[in-house]
Amino acid sequence: MKVCRKIDEIRQHLQADKTSGRTIGFVPTMGYLHEGHLSLVRESLNLTDRTVVSIFVNPTQFGPREDYHQYPRNLERDINILQKLGVDYLFAPSVEEMYPPGYQTYVEVTELQNKLCGRSRPGHFRGVCTIVLKLFNIIQPDWAFFGQKDAQQAIIIQKMVTDLHLTTRIKVLPIVRDKDGLALSSRNTYLNPQERQAALVLYKSLQLAQQLFAAGERNATVIKQAMIDLIQQEPLAKIDYVAIVEMENLEELKEIKEPALVALAVFINRVRLIDNIILSLKEKKS
Amino acid sequence: MKVCRKIDEIRQHLQADKTSGRTIGFVPTMGYLHEGHLSLVRESLNLTDRTVVSIFVNPTQFGPREDYHQYPRNLERDINILQKLGVDYLFAPSVEEMYPPGYQTYVEVTELQNKLCGRSRPGHFRGVCTIVLKLFNIIQPDWAFFGQKDAQQAIIIQKMVTDLHLTTRIKVLPIVRDKDGLALSSRNTYLNPQERQAALVLYKSLQLAQQLFAAGERNATVIKQAMIDLIQQEPLAKIDYVAIVEMENLEELKEIKEPALVALAVFINRVRLIDNIILSLKEKKS
Numbered sequence: 001m002k003v004c005r006k007i008d009e010i011r012q013h014l015q016a017d018k019t020s021g022r023t024i025g026f027v028p029t030m031g032y033l034h035e036g037h038l039s040l041v042r043e044s045l046n047l048t049d050r051t052v053v054s055i056f057v058n059p060t061q062f063g064p065r066e067d068y069h070q071y072p073r074n075l076e077r078d079i080n081i082l083q084k085l086g087v088d089y090l091f092a093p094s095v096e097e098m099y100p101p102g103y104q105t106y107v108e109v110t111e112l113q114n115k116l117c118g119r120s121r122p123g124h125f126r127g128v129c130t131i132v133l134k135l136f137n138i139i140q141p142d143w144a145f146f147g148q149k150d151a152q153q154a155i156i157i158q159k160m161v162t163d164l165h166l167t168t169r170i171k172v173l174p175i176v177r178d179k180d181g182l183a184l185s186s187r188n189t190y191l192n193p194q195e196r197q198a199a200l201v202l203y204k205s206l207q208l209a210q211q212l213f214a215a216g217e218r219n220a221t222v223i224k225q226a227m228i229d230l231i232q233q234e235p236l237a238k239i240d241y242v243a244i245v246e247m248e249n250l251e252e253l254k255e256i257k258e259p260a261l262v263a264l265a266v267f268i269n270r271v272r273l274i275d276n277i278i279l280s281l282k283e284k285k286s
Numbered sequence: 287m288k289v290c291r292k293i294d295e296i297r298q299h300l301q302a303d304k305t306s307g308r309t310i311g312f313v314p315t316m317g318y319l320h321e322g323h324l325s326l327v328r329e330s331l332n333l334t335d336r337t338v339v340s341i342f343v344n345p346t347q348f349g350p351r352e353d354y355h356q357y358p359r360n361l362e363r364d365i366n367i368l369q370k371l372g373v374d375y376l377f378a379p380s381v382e383e384m385y386p387p388g389y390q391t392y393v394e395v396t397e398l399q400n401k402l403c404g405r406s407r408p409g410h411f412r413g414v415c416t417i418v419l420k421l422f423n424i425i426q427p428d429w430a431f432f433g434q435k436d437a438q439q440a441i442i443i444q445k446m447v448t449d450l451h452l453t454t455r456i457k458v459l460p461i462v463r464d465k466d467g468l469a470l471s472s473r474n475t476y477l478n479p480q481e482r483q484a485a486l487v488l489y490k491s492l493q494l495a496q497q498l499f500a501a502g503e504r505n506a507t508v509i510k511q512a513m514i515d516l517i518q519q520e521p522l523a524k525i526d527y528v529a530i531v532e533m534e535n536l537e538e539l540k541e542i543k544e545p546a547l548v549a550l551a552v553f554i555n556r557v558r559l560i561d562n563i564i565l566s567l568k569e570k571k572s
Contacts, residue, residue: 007451102535104396105415105449111390129391137451163391165293165423249388 001083003090007138010052010091014139022049026141026168028132031055031092032072032186033081036176040145041085043173052139053082054091056098060106061127072189091139098134106130109156109163115250116152116263117274120240128153129160136168144168149175149183151261151276152250175275177203183275190271198236199268202275205230205242209262213279220244220253220260231266240265240272247278257281287369289376293424296338296377300425308335312427312454314418317341317378318358318472319367322462326431327371329459338425339368340377342384346392347413358475377425384420392416395442395449401536402438402549403560406526414439415446422454430454435461435469437547437562438536461561463489469561476557484522485554488561491516491528495548499565506530506539506546517552526551526558533564543567 004010014024025044029037044051055078062068075092082090106126112118113125136144146154154172161170176184181203182196191199205227212223227242242264244253253260256279263276290296300310311330315323330337341364348354361378368376392412398404399411422430432440440458447456462470467489468482477485491513498509513528528550530539539546542565549562 103449104398105393105446106396107391107393109391134449134451137453160391163389163420165420167423 001079001087001090003079003092005093005097007093007097010089011138013089014050014052017050018140023142024048024139025051026135026139026144027051027053028135028144028146029053029055030057030071030186031078032074032189033078034176034184034186034188036147036149036184038081038085039173039176040147041082041087043171044143044145045086047171048141048143050088051086052089052091052141053087054093054135054139056091056093056131056135058098058127058131059095060099060130061124063121063123066121067187067190070190072186091135098131107133107160107164109159112152112156112159112250115245116241116243117265118152120265120272125153125156129156132157133160133164133166136166141168143171145171145173147175148172148276149185149274151263155247155250181207183273185273187271187273191268195236195268195271198234199266199271199273201231201234201237202264202266202273205264206262206275206277209244210277210279213256218256220256223256223262227262227264231264236268238267240267244279287365287373287376289365289378291379291383293379293383296375297424299375300336300338303336304426309428310334310425311337312421312425312430313337313339314421314430314432315339315341316343316357316472317364318360318475319364320462320470320472320474322433322435322470324367324371325459325462326433327368327373329457330429330431331372333457334427334429336374337372338375338377338427339373340379340421340425342377342379342417342421344384344413344417345381346385346416347410349407349409352407353473353476356476358472377421384417393419393446393450395445398438398442398445398536401531402527402529403551404438406551406558411439411442415442418443419446419450419452422452427454429457431457431459433461434458434562435471435560437549441533441536467493469559471559473557473559477554481522481554481557484520485552485557485559487517487520487523488550488552488559491550492548492561492563495530496563496565499542504542506542509542509548513548513550517550522554524553526553530565 025048027040027044057071059068107129108126118125158170182199209223224242231237231239244260244262247259247261259280265274311334313326313330343357345354393415394412404411444456468485495509510528517523517525530546530548533545533547545566551560
């Protein structure tokens with residue numbers, strides 16, 4: 001695996017691959033890799049000729065009071081993991097490489113970015129779109145892989161790709177969960193054992209939504225209220241939002257008619273966690 | 287010349303050219319072509335294997351009280367002109383093709399966009415950057431050509447290209463003027479003969495700046511005040527701004543040390559006109 005710190009370096013390597021007609025798969029990450037990331041990497045390795053993983057804790061997607069500085073980092077460990085999987089290139093640029101002095105260009109998906117997580121994290125998706133567009137322009141991948149865990153992110157990136165006529169195809173892969181149901185996240189490392197236990201309430205509330213839906217409930221308010229009631233029984237939990245929305249435009253639903261995204265963000269003490277499921281009227285795994 | 291109305295259509299044509307290793311030159315315009323545009327087209331024809339011109343009056347770069355609807359349009363005339371010059375492709379999409387329902391992705395160059403024209407035209411450069419990025423992504427040109435007439439636009443586009451790691455190279459060509467000095471602009475068609483005469487005050491004020499500079503004046507405030515005094519002698523003229531700024535960051539200069547951009551926007555009755563020159567300390571044409 002070639003580890004590239006510089007834009008010119010990764011570009012040079014990829015130029016040779018492209019000239020040879022090889023397809024490029026790309027998995028952008030902030031590192032501290034877990035099985036969720038690795039499922040994306042494996043898919044890329046299967047689907048494309050060359051796989052590029054990026055590791056970059058992107059400052060522009062963190063708010064001023066968020067956890068940019070505490071965000072877990074362990075590049076050596078990540079390099080070992082990716083090397084063993086057979087990844088071709090790791091792109092791990094510095095902040096200065098991606099945002100040199102005088103940097104000032106930003107991309108926004110103006111409506112979607114203000115829903116759900118966007119309400120409590122203003123500027124977050126602007127930072128995400130900007131770094132993803134920059135990375136896409138550097139790597140020019142045929143395929144890019146994102147996790148359903150960050151459902152809103154995946155929807156926004158797909159919208160950006162469509163609106164800006166990018167040729168990269170986006171593939172979104174299912175959430176990977178621990179045995180007890182907790183969605184994998186690099187931020188789970190912030191949790192002490194008691195908080196780790198309390199954090200199960202996110203998935204439990206989603207399972208409850210699934211059960212109510214399977215039993216025929218179509219009123220989104222009823223399902224949301226049941227979820228809220230369940231979460232509020234957990235003393236360490238504080239709800240940021242619980243929402244049932246249309247998949248495409250993230251608009252709140254009153255009645256569930258189409259495939260619907262049930263998404264929530266909950267603070268467990270100071271740690272903000274997100275999770276989601278898709279409720280589908282058609283028979284398929286949600 | 288192939289005239290393409292659809293994104294897929296122009297892309298298909300260009301794909302064949304790219305596979306054959308041909309270089310692509312691109313001249314984005316809003317049509318109603320004049321010699322300023324044509325100088326860009328000729329440069330592209332000289333420098334690249336295939337030349338694409340786009341004609342699209344881009345609604346997102348006009349403010350709500352601006353002249354989007356009145357902006358002059360004459361596609362048949364433009365097609366004739368471009369055909370005679372030997373242009374390979376004209377891309378002339380509809381508004382719906384470029385901004386379909388639900389469109390919501392925008393690009394901003396956050397600091398540069400608020401200087402000079404950005405102050406009186408909020409949102410203008412966001413619209414410009416967005417459409418140029420979209421067109422670049424569709425055409426994927428090796429070279430793109432812009433006029434120095436829109437000096438701030440050229441600087442902003444170059445900054446966007448750098449910040450977003452686009453591979454298109456930008457070439458900026460000199461202002462083309464009528465014999466009497468008026469910078470060519472599609473908006474000159476708005477002027478009646480009396481206004482056309484009054485509009486000469488823009489270039490006259492720039493010539494005055496050049497003369498003062500050549501005579502050794504380096505105090506930007508002194509030069510600006512002389513320009514303002516001259517313009518105010520023209521009863522039909524109302525100054526929007528007169529500025530002497532650094533070329534790179536468009537910051538106002540007090541003393542002219544580096545190559546400096548002298549830029550101004552002046553209303554002649556209701557018609558807003560812009561013009562500029564570069565004052566250079568080194569001996570070269572400004």
